[in-house]
Amino acid sequence: CDRTIFSVNRHQVFRINVRNGDEISKLNRLVNSDNLKLNLWKSSPALGHPADVLVPSVSLQEVKSFLEDHGLEYSVAVEDLQTVLDTEEQQMQHNVHQELSSNCFNYGAYHTLEAIHKEMDNIVKYYPRLASTVTIGHSFENRSMYVLKFSTGKGRWRPAIWLNAGIHAREWISPATAIWTARKIACDYGKDSVITSILKKMDIFVLPVANPDGYVYTHTHNRLWRKTRSVNPGSTCIGTDPNRNWNSSFGGVGSVADPCSEVYHGPHPHSEVEVKSVADFIKKHGNFKCFIDLHSYSQMVLYPYGYTATRAQDADELDMVAKNTARALATLSGTQYRVGSIFSVIYASSGSTIDWAYDNGIKYAFSFELRDTGDYGFALPASQIIPTAQETWLGLKTIMEHVRDNI
């Protein structure tokens, strides 16, 4: 756009209040008059909603007189449109420059799989001594199962924490929280005493998108897809619920054998390559002390079991940690989380991540159901990403501190 041809020097935007039908028609007359060359910026004037009108500099005096003569209430919303446009242009150039030069990833927005993986690489680039990536396998459609590893020590099998996210494709707040958390871990190491002491003792692994095929599908086809995208022989229905596919009371209550169901457990335990990749990695490592799985929605901190009402052996301790976690989370914005075992608080579910982790020696196994409690549900507005991640971080630190002090 050639600036000299299109100049809005000293053009102003008037905000005019319309208090009754009479004023609406007066305003319409003003706007529609040929010689003044006015432009309505927003929708037509309506009761209680001010109208924004662009007034070219030549018409300023006439418009002011008209408004005053007819007793119409107004204010000048924009004193000089050119200044606003210039500033905006500057901002945009700045942002583009920033993005190109330092790859600024907007943590307050939802991203594609590619963008998340790219940001994981960026975190490694900026924190090379702390962070590295590991590809632990590939999805059904051959996308990488990409994990960030944070480690301060030598030795490949230090006690470790696993943060799992995005296993259910439509729960977008989960990967969004995980990538923010990864960045937070990297950023705060060496500055925050809690995370520094945790990392001194343990490694942290973050898998932001545990179900990459499903996640991509929610971007390209169906925002409310949940499962994997594996083919079910003999059925037109696609996918298995990856959180019913783990080898812990596989096929039990709260999971079904129908491939068309959202809670289809799959043909056999770990049939889903996405599940098998994580399970095998963790078993092979052999020294995981904590497994945290991020889901949405309902606002809960949950511990095993999901497959039975019977209390887990460590239920008392886990319940205490979970309560402290919810309490810490609430300190930021007052967000309230419920606490309890999966079975008692949410519903029966067999073959879930944390039941498997717990039954395989990982005592500190917790599942989060993040914001909200149903008003937006899965389609949580992006404006809530950072507040959610910030408060969840306080909860995660509570768990990790307890693990640090008890292993």
Add this chain to the structure above:
Amino acid sequence: MQLRRQPLPAPRPGDARPAAQRLAGPLLLLLALQGAAASGGPEDSGWLQDAEPSSRLLSQAARAALHFFNFRAASPSALQVLANVLDGRAWEDEKRLGKCSAQVFFRNEKPRPAVNVTCSQLMKKERRQEEDYHLYKLMKQLESPLNAVSIPDSHGYIAPSLRPIWDLAFLGSSYVMWQKTTPFLHYYMSQISSVKQWKTNDDAIDFDYTVLLHEFSTQEIIPCHIHLVWYPSKPLKVKYHCQERQTPEEASGTEDGSAMALTELSNF
């Protein structure tokens, strides 16, 4: 070498419902509600902290009561969301919230619980009527949003100009969700997936749309075709037809014997 914990024996089918949940009488609840617009930020939802199986049932019943309340109020400008399921002791802190007591009765575990709900401290009737009328006028001026799909969009965003559509759709969905709630099934509205018709040439708003409901215990997404007729301060007229995956019969129903015929059922 890590100890492999002995997994507990899997329960028999039917164990999923603890005995305490067999319902002999109505569930009594105290709820705190707040305006949907007011709750746009961090969720202030406090819940019963005890992890009893019955708290799950209570929160489901509370949701049914909320759906019924919103439907009966027929006020898209004053939609309520659940702020708290309380017990008697927690009331004093909730000054800015509406307080309700509700009785929810599931007869023979069937859907459409009988709900008795009375509230205090909500928006005054006159103010609510004013807001509704204002909303009605805005809707009348709205260009037919037939090309609007997915409200909210994938990122959870609802354009301010489309907000009235959402509010009205939510009102109709509240009726449907109340109708379908059982002790084992409870619903949330996920998204408006399409707007088929938006007519305002008579006095009332005639709104025909498809909504995606999320059923929590099965995690299923259920498309429902809803046709409602709304005029401020009048009871809502709703017809609906949901595409159930699980049950072979289709679930549908009407309210108030609306004069408008539900068309395009076969195309659904």
